[in-house]
Amino acid sequence: MRKARVLIVTYPVVALTVAVLAVVLGLLASGQGEAARWLASLYVGAVVIHTAVGMVRDILRGHYGLDILAVVAMVATIAVGEYVAGLIIVLMLSGGEALEEFAARRARSELTALLEGAPQRARRLAEDGQVQDVDIAAVQIGDVLLVRPAEVVPVDGELLDEVGVFDESSLTGESLPVERVRGESVMSGAVNGEVALRIRASASAADSQYQQILTLVTEAQESKAPTVRLADRFAVPFTVVSLVIAGIAWWASGDPVRFAEVLVLATPCPLLIAAPVAFLGGMSRSARSGVVVKGGGTLEALARVRSVAFDKTGTLTHGRPALTEIDPVEGADPDELLRLAASAEQGSSHVLAAGVMQAAHDRGLALSPVDSASETATNGVEAMVDGHTVRVGKLRFVQEVDPTATFPELEPGHTAVAVAVDGRWVGSLILRDTLRENAAATVRILREEGVGRVVMLTGDNEATARSLATQAGIDEAHGGLLPEDKVRLVGELPPIVVMVGDGVNDAPVLAAADVGIAMGARGSTAASESADVVIMKDDVGKVVQAVTIGRHTYRVALTAIWIGVVLSLGLMVVAAFGHIPAVAGALTQELVDLACILYALRALKGGTSHPELRLPSGGSEQQSPVSLRAGRADG
DSSP, X not given: OHHHHHHHHXXXXXXXXXXXXXXXXXXXXXXXXXXXXXXXXXHHHHHHHHHXXXXXXXXXXXXXXXXXXXXXXXXXXXXXXOHHHHHHHHHHHHHHHHHHHHHHHHHTHHHHHHHHTOOOEEEEEOTTSOEEEEEXXXXXXXXXXXXXXXXXXXXXXXXXXXXXXXXXXXXXXXXXXXXXXXXXXXXXXXXXXXXXXXXXXXXXXXXXXXXXXXXXXXXXXXXXXXXXXXXXXXHHHHHHHHHHHHHHHHHHHOOXXXXXXXXXXXXXXXXXXXXXXXHHHHHHHHHHTTEEEOOHHHXXXXXXXXXXXXXXXXXXXXXXXXXXXXXXXXXXXHHHHHHHHHHHHTTOOXXXXXXXXXXHHHTXXXXXXXXXXXXXXXXXXEXXXXXXXXXXXXXHHHHTTOTTOOOOOOXXXXXXXXXEETTEEEEEEEEEOOBOTTHHHHHXXXXXXXXXXXXXXXXXXXXXXXXXXXXXXXXXXXXXXXXXXXXXXXHTSOSSEEEEEOSGGGHHHHHHSSEEEEETTTSOHHHHHHOSEEEOSSOTTHHHHHHHHHHHHHHHHHHHHHHXXXXXXXXXXXXXXXXXXXXXXXXXXXXXXXXHHHHHGGGGSOOOOOGGGXXXXXXXXXXXXXXXXXXXXXX
């Protein structure tokens, strides 16, 4: 009884149609054929009116859907007295919607798992050591929180204990637990291991990693794939062909019942169901791999990608440049040069700033507080440090105050920042960033997948860009670019264009590309929000996985549609010769619907696996020690 109540509440039209069909069959069994005919005709007529109203509204909006066939089929069955077949068509339509909803729930299960697992409470440690159970929204930056074994980390934080083990599979797709040590960041949404740990909150709940993922998931669930419209584009030709077959069958046989028998098998549920189920399955499949796709339309675009553009720093490279050399002008103190530059970089969000500050820390240099600072996006930062105006950034940025500034000859893979103090160039800091271990394999496999053009677009200098591009197997590289330059160059690439980036300066080009992919594990919120795809693991190889899943999903969707079309047309031809009665035809069409749904669910699995893209486990990049060049003459 409980299951029956759930069915009635969840699928009321299905339940009502089943009830009406049961009553009609009961009336026929008791010899009350006239009452059965009137009951069935009135019910089917009501459904026809309801469906026709929506159909007319769609037509007035210029959208010719597949409801036309369903309405004509129901009218035809009632007109020729095949009212039981008419009821089965209604059951088929409502049942198809129910099956679609069930399949969609199955396909969304991986996405909704994130929502269902969202932490609501946090355990805050008071100064006296007491544990306070508080709402997650009450957690403030700096609060010390206790995370018990097997609990979800409520907000982003910094680990305070010596070591901790976390399951980040729901965030990154990484199946193995990861180890964090004291001082390292811990993402909200990660599941703690077997030991209770303390973390210091570094972000509020609203600004934490988990909440950002939930926002992306919500957008993904509410999207509608363009391939649904592709299925609707089958409407006109499919309707015309079906009516022609039905009309010829009526004309050749002289029996109007034959018209209804053919149209019963033309009911277009397979076309309406297949595409959305497949794309929801594809989004679920990608989510399980640590790739959040914001909509089915994005999966379709990924299936047809022809050009891919990569940012360099933090995308093709690790994004953690380390200082390797200090190149002061003659008479300048290298330690003071580094100390002032690192102090100024405290006001910068650029990825190179961290390497400069880390080098100063490693050399035991005490950084001074910054009195004022202003950052020019993609160029550099200017700050007041100990009464001096310090400018750190690109060469042309420093040349604005001292045209004599120059860079030394850089080795491949190195980059440099110029430093000026009180309007005078005092030297350069040389840093090196390394290519990701699977970057070259990523580029090679993208070409194998049919991507005709792969380019690198970076704000870094041209020499470094070309050197690293060559290592990655990229023939075309553009360096020294501003955000507007990247947007322009992406617009010149053959569509469909995918742009992969991670920084704030990548947000405009990610939004401008046909598909923007953000490296969201360590990238900026702005990049993630403007992108269509967010990779939740720090792994550029996931770009290949996004493309292969998109292509697999698109193939599944189209194949499911054609399965429905071919089966329906074949059955219509058989019915045209009078071999399939109307009632049997309606029941047979239900099997066609089921076949399309089951095939569309194949999108939940699949997508080519490439073992060569897997990152090596353990170990870290060894950075070169900092060296000191002889002081150069000040021009």
